[in-house]
Amino acid sequence: MPTKERIAKVERVLSNRLPDLHIVLEEVTNTHNASAVVRTCDAAGVLNVDLIYTADDAFPVNEAISTRAEKWLNLTHHLSTEACLLHLKQEGFTIASTHLGPESIPYTEVDYSRPMAIVFGNESNGISRAAIGAADHIIRIPMSGMAQSLNLSVSVGIILYEVLRQRRQTGYSSNLSPEEFEAYKIKWLKRNQE
Numbered sequence: 001m002p003t004k005e006r007i008a009k010v011e012r013v014l015s016n017r018l019p020d021l022h023i024v025l026e027e028v029t030n031t032h033n034a035s036a037v038v039r040t041c042d043a044a045g046v047l048n049v050d051l052i053y054t055a056d057d058a059f060p061v062n063e064a065i066s067t068r069a070e071k072w073l074n075l076t077h078h079l080s081t082e083a084c085l086l087h088l089k090q091e092g093f094t095i096a097s098t099h100l101g102p103e104s105i106p107y108t109e110v111d112y113s114r115p116m117a118i119v120f121g122n123e124s125n126g127i128s129r130a131a132i133g134a135a136d137h138i139i140r141i142p143m144s145g146m147a148q149s150l151n152l153s154v155s156v157g158i159i160l161y162e163v164l165r166q167r168r169q170t171g172y173s174s175n176l177s178p179e180e181f182e183a184y185k186i187k188w189l190k191r192n193q194e
Contacts, residue, residue, distance in 0.1 A: 002189045010188050013072070014181055017047045020174040021163060022088060022117040023156065024050040026081055026131055030123050035065035036153030037120075042069035044160040047176075050088070050117070052078045071191055085117070085134040093117040097127050097135035098159070100149060104140040112163040113172040123152055 028034050061070050078084035097119040121127035
């Protein structure tokens with residue numbers, strides 16, 4: 001039986017979950033990065049992480065790094081970028097894809113106070129042409145040093161906290177419906193006993 005403190009924590013965390021924000025990871029294969037991204041998503045209040053990968057292996061999460069944060073997220077596997085992003089667009093999500101190309105704009109120039117899916121690519125190649133083509137915004141984190149890019153989990157964290165900053169500043173909130181809240185509460189409290 002969950003304690004009062006545990007019930008209160010589950011309710012507090014669920015009240016801050018953002019069902020209208022998806023983090024999309026395309027062909028991420030590095031276990032350390034995948035695990036750190038999952039942990040960052042949970043910490044920032046993300047509920048949905050979409051995983052695009054064609055390998056037969058399971059998504060490479062190391063529980064020692066993720067601190068089992070993946071059990072508090074909806075991880076959805078997609079076999080193709082096109083199918084994933086088309087589905088999100090049909091659901092009303094704006095797509096922001098991270099890319100270092102000349103067409104990209106600083107990530108701070110996008111309005112994140114709407115249903116948003118943010119696409120991050122793998123550690124070696126970045127995002128695919130399909131992810132670039134499907135994007136409503138192509139964004140980058142400006143670099144001032146010799147390095148061209150940041151570690152994947154660091155990039156996810158920087159952009160996620162800009163999303164949160166903008167939403168707090170504008171007073172925008174997107175919370176679970178009462179029915180969704182209760183369903184997740186029951187599920188999470190059961191999961192807590194596993």
